[in-house]
Amino acid sequence: MYKSDIIIVGSGVIGSSIAYNLLNDGYTGEIVVFEKDSLNEFSSTSRSAGGIRQLFTTTINIQISRYSLQKYKTFPTDMAIRGEKAEIDFKQRGYLFLAKAENTETLQRQCALQRHFGVPSDFLSPYELKTLIPELTISDLIGGLYCSEDGYLDPYSVMQGYIKKAKQLGASYVYKEVDSILKENHRVTGVRLATGDIYKAPIVINCAGPWAAALSAKLDLPLPIIPLKRQIIQFDTAEPLSNELPLTVDPTGVYFRHEGKQIITGxxxxxxxxxxxxxxRSFFLDQLWPILAERMSHFEQAKIISGWAGMYSFNSMDQNAIIGEHPQLKGYFTACGFSGHGMQQAPAIGKGISELIRLGQYETLDLRPLRFERFKEKDLVIEGAVV
Ligand SMILES: Cc1cc2nc3c(=O)[nH]c(=O)nc-3n(C[C@H](O)[C@H](O)[C@H](O)COP(=O)(O)OP(=O)(O)OC[C@H]3O[C@@H](n4cnc5c(N)ncnc54)[C@H](O)[C@@H]3O)c2cc1C
Incomplete structure (x- = not known):
């Protein structure tokens, strides 16, 4: 039998941000992170588009993403190990939602709300859009909601940065599958591994991403999270674009951004x-390309380079994360259900869970709107800007 103070299930960006933040904030207990996929090949993090935006519509998501963006700016030096920076390729090239007549009013309202919270978002005119992206077709557009501070980064490097730093600070990473979380008298007591080994701990944090709900269901504590496949296609254009792209979301929901000299889309x-x-490939040819070719003249000639699929941990109630201690089981914490925006929330979630465990309350940001109890209390977090 093994013992530790905290067990984290899942070493993706969320589990590893929590491990890092706890130790960096001075937590002195023993933390063990279990990971079933030693290369994180199938983690949502490794397959993410890495979009970082403050263009949200709920107070909580705007605050979380503002905090996280600041952390990503200093990530390379904050996570440096023996002077070697943890580069994450954070390109602040902006994030842009294109507006047609039917979604203009909504985006303009969102812009006002974001500015109220200090987000430097703007509603751009078609002329300004053309300056930003000369190849853009604007005939059907009224404008676009844009934030120049936002952009995109390399998700795998962020996760590795957190993992390496958490290990350096003392976290143990064990590359084994957790079969189930154990409890006794309404208290969590540890986990049983697929090998049958038992690890004891008074705190277990479920950061299992798309597998989080299945793990929780074994405890008879269902979570409203379903895994949904999301594909990304990488392609090349015959001619390079004039400017580096912001992460651009077409009114249809199709998004695209630069990845090196090529483009990724989903x-x-x-x-x-x-x-x-x-x-x-047919996903690209049938569903994405007709929209892309109409929106960007240079995308008419597109050569598929590669593609992949990853999983959203889709919260079917309100598409937002479920954060904090579960009301029915002492010591059982969840940090899952991030749907399509876990990368841009990871730094704030790590900080919040660290505070909740060390201090018994949130201090930097009040993450209580994301508590599990909101479902029963009918106090959902209805986010108007999901991708
Ligand atoms: C295609 C795609 C595009 C996306 N684009 C964006 C974007 O632009 N911006 C953004 O902010 N977010 C985006 N996301 C969402 C974001 O990537 C996720 O919200 C985030 O990576 C979730 O991290 P996580 O640590 O919760 O989950 P994961 O990265 O999936 O990590 C969970 C880990 O738990 C491990 N695990 C599971 N069960 C067990 C077990 N029983 N025992 C041991 N280990 C276990 C898994 O192997 C996995 O490594 C995107 C996601 C996808 C799929």
Whole structure:
């Protein structure tokens, strides 16, 4: 039998940000992180588009992403190990939601709200859009909601930065699968591994991403999270674009951004829930390319370079994370259900859970709106800007 103070299930960006923040904030207990996929090959983090934006519509998501963006700016030096910076390729090239007549009023309202919280977002005119992206077709556009501070980064490098720093600060990473979380008399007591070994701990944090709900269901504590497949396609254009792209979201929901000299694109297609990592060229040819070619003259000639699929941990109640101690089981914490915005929330969530465990309350940001109890209390966090 093994013992520790905190067990984290899942070493993706969320689990590793929590491990790092706890130790960096001075937590002196023993932290063990369990990970079933030693290369994180199938983690949502490794397959993410890495978009970082403050363009949200709820107070809590705006505050979380503002905090996280500041942390990503100093991430390379904050996570440096023996002078070697943890580069994450954070490109602050902006984030842009294009507006047609039907969504203009909504985006303009969002802009006012974001500015109220200090987000430097702007509603750009078609002329300003053309200056930003000369190849853009603007004939059907009224403008676009834009934030120049936002952008995109390399998710895998962020996760590795957190993992390496958490290890350096003393976290143990054990590359084994957790079969189930154990409890006795309404208290969590540890985990049982797939090997049958038992690890004891008074605190277990479920950061299992798309697998979080299945793990919680074994405890008879269901979470409203379903895994949904999301495909990303990388392609090349015959001619390079004039400018580096912001992460741009077409009114149809199709998004695109630069990845090196190439472009990556994706879209939240309608799929059946379930773990599925297959991707298809036909997804690009049938669903994405007709929209892309109409929106950007240079995308008419597109050559697929590669593609992949990853999983959203989709919160079917309100598409937002479920954070904090579960009301029915002492010591059982969740940090899951991030849907399509976990990368831009990871720094704030790590900080928040660290405070909740060390101090018994949130201090930097009040994450209580994301508590599990909100479902029963009918106090959902209805976010108007989801991708
Ligand atoms: C295609 C795609 C595009 C995205 N684009 C964006 C974006 O632009 N911006 C943004 O902010 N977010 C985006 N996201 C969402 C974001 O990537 C996720 O919200 C985030 O990575 C979730 O991190 P996580 O640590 O919760 O989950 P994960 O990265 O999935 O980590 C969970 C880990 O738990 C491990 N695990 C699970 N069960 C067990 C077990 N029983 N025992 C041991 N280990 C276990 C898994 O192996 C996995 O490594 C995107 C996601 C996808 C799929």
């Amino acid at each position: 879209y939240s297609e309608k799929v059946e829930p379930g773990i599925d990592f297959s991707w298809k």
